[in-house]
Amino acid sequence: MGAEKLTPLEKDVTMALMYLRGLVSGLNNILFPNVCLLCQTFIPSQNPTPSLCLNCDNKIQENAPPFCLKCSRQLIITENEDHTLCPECQKHSYAFDSAWGICVYDETMRRLLHLFKYGQKTSLRHYFKDRILSFLHTYHIDLSDYDRIVPIPLHSVRLRERGYNQSELLAQTLAEQFHLTLCTNNFFRVKNTPYQARLTQKDRWTNIAGAFRIKQTFQFSNNKILLVDDLMTTGATVSEAARILKQAEAKRVDVLTLAIAGE
Ligand SMILES: [Zn+2]
Ligand SMILES: [Zn+2]
Incomplete structure (x- = not known):
């Protein structure tokens, strides 16, 4: 010794x-005590996460089966109704092949995402990564064979205002974890659209139409692509992004969002 x-x-x-x-x-x-980002209580150093206290951590609801076969929204099964697609998937013909939403978008998740997007709490990406990995492990979802991981881009004006793209931070952590090619310079948002959250369901689809553009389409040709965003509500944004990627002859486009709104 x-x-x-x-x-x-x-x-x-x-x-x-x-x-x-x-x-x-x-x-x-x-x-400089470590305090919970949601309730501001002191977090002891042995806590598994430095971002949230155990109480708030327990309030985050993981998305759970029965899943919609297409978008993973939790299905509400009644005795008389046995369906495999949620009402949104029955209503819309989404351009993506399948989607996984990791957590349920409730009030706790709404506050947490707000801090992540607008509150400069970028360190939350570590917490979110752990949440995503745990979900993928539970449902045996393998991300390692995607050719590219593509975050939903922000318009350049909004990126300047905010300083970072929260979806890119998520995509970056997943790219590192699964050794995937992160693509941030070939897929752009050309329309500075109003915030989707402030629009009606119908307006969200028209608002986002034509919002994305690809610089070099051949880069996505025959690719298996994983699109990453922080939240899926109507699915209009990720569907429009997938539509453009499919136009560039992407072989398959799947979606992973941190949170997903219920049925
Ligand atoms: Zn807390
Ligand atoms: Zn669905």
Whole structure:
């Protein structure tokens, strides 16, 4: 053992350094305590996540079966009605092949996504990555054979205002995890559309039509693409993006969103 070879003076210095390190860490916790992003309570250092307290973490609902076969929205099965597609998928002909929504979009998730998108809380991507990986593991979903991972782009004006694209942060963490090619320079938003959340369901489809463009279509030709976004409500945004990617002869376009609105 290295410690046995230390002289008494070296041992004293080592002990003093350990003591100092403990003191600095303790002071750090007092001066800059880790607080829960949602409820502002103190988070103990042994907490599995530095972003949320256990109580708030438990409030986040993972999306659960029975899943819609196309978009993964949780199906409400009644005795008289046995369907495999949710009402949204029965109503629209989505351009993507399939979609996975990881968490249910409820009030807790709405507040958390708001912090992630507009509140500069970009460190939440680590928490979200853990949530996504856990879901993929549970349902045996393998992302490793996608040719490209493509985040839903922000318009350049909005990107300048916000400073980052939250969907790109998510796509980046997944690209690193699964060794996928992250594509951020070939798929653009050319229309600075009003926020989808402020529009009616019908207006969301017309608002987003023609919003995306591809620079070099051959890059996506014959590719299996995973589109990544933070939220799917009507599915209009990811469907329009998938439509454009399919026009560029993408072989398959699947979608992964962090949150998905219920039926
Ligand atoms: Zn909390
Ligand atoms: Zn569906």
